[in-house]
Amino acid sequence: MIGMSFADALFAFLALWLIYLAVLWLRELNRVSHSEWRLSNSRLFHCDKCHHSFVLKKMENLTRCPRCNAICIAKRNKL
Ligand SMILES: [Zn+2]
Incomplete structure (x- = not known):
């Protein structure tokens, strides 16, 4: 027991x-x-014209929106 x-x-x-x-x-x-999921905010672009968000693999500050072809500027976080 x-x-x-x-x-x-x-x-x-x-x-x-x-x-x-x-x-x-x-x-x-x-x-x-x-x-x-991890996303760097420096690579996240947001188009102010058509409100389309997209990610680029290249480190660029200026690119064109793949949807409306407008110029988009990468916004950096100010911490
Ligand atoms: Zn756009």
Whole structure:
């Protein structure tokens, strides 16, 4: 026989369950942080004429909108 009372067994079960949930939670946080979208604001352009937002892979400050061909200027964040 196992020398454990019902209250001890219940406490052990709940403790193991909480540890299991914490492991799953940390695993999910780790998975989300690795697959999260990251976008540099210096590469994000927004056309003021047609309100189209687009991303360029090249580091340029001035480009043309792919939708309406208007000139767009990259806006930088002032932190
Ligand atoms: Zn445009």
